[in-house]
Amino acid sequence: GESVGLHLPTLSVQEGDNSIINCAYSNSASDYFIWYKQESGKGPQFIIDIRSNMDKRQGQRVTVLLNKTVKHLSLQIAATQPGDSAVYFCAGKSGGSYIPTFGRGTSLIVHP
Amino acid sequence: DGGITQSPKYLFRKEGQNVTLSCEQNLNHDAMYWYRQDPGQGLRLIYYSQIVNDFQKGDIAEGYSVSREKKESFPLTVTSAQKNPTAFYLCASSLRGDRGQWGNQPQHFGDGTRLSIL
Numbered sequence: 001g002e003s004v005g006l007h008l009p010t011l012s013v014q015e016g017d018n019s020i021i022n023c024a025y026s027n028s029a030s031d032y033f034i035w036y037k038q039e040s041g042k043g044p045q046f047i048i049d050i051r052s053n054m055d056k057r058q059g060q061r062v063t064v065l066l067n068k069t070v071k072h073l074s075l076q077i078a079a080t081q082p083g084d085s086a087v088y089f090c091a092g093k094s095g096g097s098y099i100p101t102f103g104r105g106t107s108l109i110v111h112p
Numbered sequence: 113d114g115g116i117t118q119s120p121k122y123l124f125r126k127e128g129q130n131v132t133l134s135c136e137q138n139l140n141h142d143a144m145y146w147y148r149q150d151p152g153q154g155l156r157l158i159y160y161s162q163i164v165n166d167f168q169k170g171d172i173a174e175g176y177s178v179s180r181e182k183k184e185s186f187p188l189t190v191t192s193a194q195k196n197p198t199a200f201y202l203c204a205s206s207l208r209g210d211r212g213q214w215g216n217q218p219q220h221f222g223d224g225t226r227l228s229i230l
Contacts (some may be wrong), residue, residue, distance in 0.1 A: 043221030102154040
């Protein structure tokens with residue numbers, strides 16, 4: 001199976017700074033990873049995904065980096081804004097598996 | 113505007129009562145899922161369904177039941193056998209992956225139902 005975990009339960013940043021949220025996974029056969037943002041009282045919202053044949057993928061103000069050697073991925077948010085305050089989850093799926101495994105989440109707090 | 117609708121937003125269960133949580137999607141997604149979220153925890157899979165009239169147990173299916181009579185709908189019943197039902201319940205759906213391979217598509221979530229015991 002797959003085990004996915006986030007490094008820090010809480011991350012505090014100043015508005016305008018760049019944020020980096022880290023995630024580790026256990027199964028070297030994992031082939032697909034997804035980052036979600038969850039605001040209070042709402043369901044997780046898809047941010048960005050990356051397949052294992054890639055090292056980096058960019059979206060609007062977000063970048064996901066995948067390091068398969070150390071089984072680590074990160075979500076970078078540029079110029080963090082108060083609206084980015086939420087819990088961020090990474091999820092990973094092992095090759096041949098149908099269902100992703102979710103980590104516990106990192107709470108991002110953006111101070112104005 | 114396509115999406116996933118969960119209802120009700122808040123639900124209270126009395127002792128010995130079964131309650132049903134609704135999940136409807138108009139995204140034309142094949143697969144649907146139910147997750148349970150407890151404070152400070154990740155999402156735990158209760159049940160999932162790949163096609164109509166078929167579903168599989170997830171990691172914590174005991175005390176829950178589902179049906180998939182229509183592609184758009186995947187209701188979850190929390191039975192009286194579930195002794196600790198207080199949680200935030202999330203429904204999700206996803207497309208079939210490329211070339212018929214399941215899994216390499218993100219899940220899209222509804223806004224959840226918060227269930228509490230009276």
